[in-house]
Amino acid sequence: MLFNSLEFLLFFPTVCLCYYVIPHRIRYLFLLVCSYFFYMCWNPQYALLMLTSTAITYASGLLLEKAKQSKEEKRRRRRMHWCVALSFISNLAILFFFKYFDFAADTVVRLCALAQIEVQRPAFDVVLPVGISFYTFQALGYTVDVYRGEIYAEKNFLKYALFVSFFPQLVAGPIERSKNLLIQINEKHRFEFVRVRDGLLLMLYGYFQKVVLAEYLAIAVDNVYNTCAERTGYQLLIATVLFAFQIYCDFGSYSNIAIGAAKVMGFTLMENFNTPYFSMSVAEFWRRWHISLSTWFRDYLYIPLGGNRKGKVRKWFNLMVVFLVSGLWHGASWHYVFWGGLNGAYQVLGEWMRPVNKKLKQWFCVDETSFSHRLLRILLTFSLVSVSWIFFRAGSVSQGIDILKRILGCSGTYWFTWGDNLTVMGLTEQTKDVLIVCLGILAAADICKYRNIHLIAWITKQGIWFRWLIYFTAIFGILIFGVYGPGYDASQFIYFQF
Numbered sequence: 001m002l003f004n005s006l007e008f009l010l011f012f013p014t015v016c017l018c019y020y021v022i023p024h025r026i027r028y029l030f031l032l033v034c035s036y037f038f039y040m041c042w043n044p045q046y047a048l049l050m051l052t053s054t055a056i057t058y059a060s061g062l063l064l065e066k067a068k069q070s071k072e073e074k075r076r077r078r079r080m081h082w083c084v085a086l087s088f089i090s091n092l093a094i095l096f097f098f099k100y101f102d103f104a105a106d107t108v109v110r111l112c113a114l115a116q117i118e119v120q121r122p123a124f125d126v127v128l129p130v131g132i133s134f135y136t137f138q139a140l141g142y143t144v145d146v147y148r149g150e151i152y153a154e155k156n157f158l159k160y161a162l163f164v165s166f167f168p169q170l171v172a173g174p175i176e177r178s179k180n181l182l183i184q185i186n187e188k189h190r191f192e193f194v195r196v197r198d199g200l201l202l203m204l205y206g207y208f209q210k211v212v213l214a215e216y217l218a219i220a221v222d223n224v225y226n227t228c229a230e231r232t233g234y235q236l237l238i239a240t241v242l243f244a245f246q247i248y249c250d251f252g253s254y255s256n257i258a259i260g261a262a263k264v265m266g267f268t269l270m271e272n273f274n275t276p277y278f279s280m281s282v283a284e285f286w287r288r289w290h291i292s293l294s295t296w297f298r299d300y301l302y303i304p305l306g307g308n309r310k311g312k313v314r315k316w317f318n319l320m321v322v323f324l325v326s327g328l329w330h331g332a333s334w335h336y337v338f339w340g341g342l343n344g345a346y347q348v349l350g351e352w353m354r355p356v357n358k359k360l361k362q363w364f365c366v367d368e369t370s371f372s373h374r375l376l377r378i379l380l381t382f383s384l385v386s387v388s389w390i391f392f393r394a395g396s397v398s399q400g401i402d403i404l405k406r407i408l409g410c411s412g413t414y415w416f417t418w419g420d421n422l423t424v425m426g427l428t429e430q431t432k433d434v435l436i437v438c439l440g441i442l443a444a445a446d447i448c449k450y451r452n453i454h455l456i457a458w459i460t461k462q463g464i465w466f467r468w469l470i471y472f473t474a475i476f477g478i479l480i481f482g483v484y485g486p487g488y489d490a491s492q493f494i495y496f497q498f
Contacts, residue, residue, distance in 0.1 A: 001041040003257045004210055011038070012261060019265055024188045028162050031265075035167040039130070046129040049098070053091050054164045057139040060087035061146045061153035061160075068149075080147055087143045095136050098126055103332035131171035133329055137296055139164050142178040144300050151178050159185050168261040172254045174272040174292035181267070189266025194460075199263030201456050204471075205445070206256030207478055209249040213438045215483030216431055217246035223426035225393055228403055233410040235425060236403050243393050244386045245439065248276065251290070275450045277385075280377035282346040285385055293329075297322050316351065320344040330392070335400055339391040346384055434481050 001007050015034050022030055040047045060083050067079035096104075105121050112119040142163070145151045154160040163182045169175075224231050224239035231239075255272035262269045272292050279285035286294050302322045308315040320341065327340020360366075366373060387404065394400035427435065448455050459470055 001038055003254065004207065007041070016264055020191045027189075028159050028185050031167075032158055032162040032165065035162060035165040035170060038167040039165065039170060042130045043127065046132075049094060049129055049132065050135055050165060051161070053094065053136055053139050054161050055157075056090050057087055057143050057164075058154070058157055058160050060084070060143050062155075064143070064146045065153040084143055084147050088140060091136050091140055095132060098129055098132060100328075100332045101126070134173050134175055135164055135170060137293075137329075138175050141175070141296060141300060142182070145178045151182065154178075154182060166262070166267075168258040168265075168267075169269055172251070172258075173290075174255060174258065174270050175296050176269060176292070180270060184267050187266070192266075195266065196264050197460065198456055199260040201459070202260030202263065203257050204260075204474055204478075206253040206260060207482075208438075208474065209253035209256065209442070211478055211482035211484075212434070213442060214246055214249040214253060216427070216435045216438065217242050217249065219431070219483075220425040220427055221246050221393070228394075228399065233406040233408075237407045237410060239425065240386055240390055240393075240403075240407065244277070244382070244389050245442070247389065247392075248273070249442065275446045277382055278378055278446065278450045279381050280374060281350060281381055282343060282384055283350060285381055286343070286347075293326070297326055301325065312351070316348045319347050319351075323347075333396075335391050335394055335397045338397045338400070339388050342388045342391065343385075346388075 001011060011034075015031075019027060019030060036047055039050065063083045064080055067076055067083060070076040070079060109119050109121045142151075142160075146153050154163070160182070162185055163176075163178065166176070166181065221239050221243045224235050225243070228236060252273045259269045259271070270292055272290060274288040274291065276285050276288040279288055302318055305318040305321060306314055307318060323340040323344030324337055325340070326343075327337040330336045330340070361368065368374075390403050390407075391397065391400035394403055423429070423432070445455060459467060462470075
């Protein structure tokens with residue numbers, strides 16, 4: 001059941017209505033049933049995988065609490081380490097089989113072929129379970145939180161199961177922390193008009209990002225990248241820039257709808273995007289992009305590896321490990337690993353060049369607070385990130401390199417006919433105009449957020465006629481200009497494949 005489907009538009013209001021009507025003591029049971037129903041709409045069988053991951057991490061939490069009661073320090077630490085290890089090994093083994101087995105088998109076969117060794121590849125016809133990477137990481141985070149003593153193990157299995165399966169953020173995040181979401185399950189949420197209104201407005205903005213903007217961008221991007229061998233360097237360049245906004249709108253829309261939906265029911269989820277394309281360095285970009293995953297890797301991988309506590313070289317090594325693993329998390333393919341490694345290399349190079357940059361700024365008396373300098377850094381960061389998006393979107397590393405070469409080979413003034421290029425890329429005159437207007441709205445919204453101007457708060461302070469004019473304009477704009485598939489089939493979100 002997709003957020004942008006007719007089924008969800010019937011499912012969500014029904015759930016909210018029943019949620020506020022039924023007694024507080026059974027609300028978590030109701031939400032648990034709804035969450036599993038929501039997930040089983042894709043493939044009922046794979047709900048057993050989520051239940052298995054839930055049972056393993058729930059048991060590990062209880063065993064950790066029991067191990068902490070041991071009076072002997074050495075025995076206590078050994079038991080706790082074993083509990084965490086078994087939780088991680090069992091969950092990652094499930095994730096490996098369903099997501100990475102084919103990738104690993106293909107890699108082994110290719111390596112053996114290079115060594116002139118013939119190996120028969122085992123064949124498995126396994127469909128990747130939707131959202132498996134997200135709920136697995138959320139459950140493993142709980143195990144580590146209990147191990148560190150940041151929370152107590154949840155004794156109620158059904159409440160913990162709801163934490164893992166909470167339907168708004170189940171499939172594509174945000175990847176929540178037990179310190180935030182698990183505690184809220186025990187809270188009594190009353191119907192509050194202001195909170196419900198703000199949640200619905202955030203959902204509305206998410207639908208604008210997905211149904212209108214992301215889908216229009218997808219038309220041009222897919223047409224070019226699916227036939228990249230026949231495209232010019234200029235068209236590949238435009239498609240790459242558009243893809244940067246497509247993936248931002250597509251993934252950001254899911255997060256906004258999820259956060260808004262949870263807010264309507266009284267839950268507060270963590271922010272997942274904070275104007276990432278206004279970042280002035282790649283490191284800052286990753287503090288603003290997919291925040292729930294970036295902070296997960298920081299808390300549960302980067303810091304345990306040593307973080308920045310063991311010298312520069314070790315810090316750089318830890319950064320590369322984190323980003324290579326992040327690339328692999330995104331997909332079972334080498335071009336995702338390359339994408340992750342490239343973003344890690346950006347940060348290592350930036351750290352290494354920092355003293356040189358500092359001296360150059362002193363020599364040339366650069367005012368780092370000036371608008372021109374900040375704009376230059378933003379454009380440079382966007383360019384570097386866009387280069388990495390080539391390998392994220394391409395089908396292979398070699399295809400990504402070929403696309404990059406052709407883009408860098410562009411010359412002349414043909415760029416100024418970008419409107420004609422958009423037409424060749426599949427956009428009509430009408431869709432081009434709509435796309436330009438929508439990109440303007442996106443930029444305005446992000447500028448306001450970057451300058452700490454809360455648009456929803458500003459809108460709700462206006463007169464009733466002006467507020468409802470904005471509401472109806474947004475709703476009818478999405479209905480009229482939104483992109484729908486045959487028979488109004490909803491298109492999937494990009495991050496569903498991860």
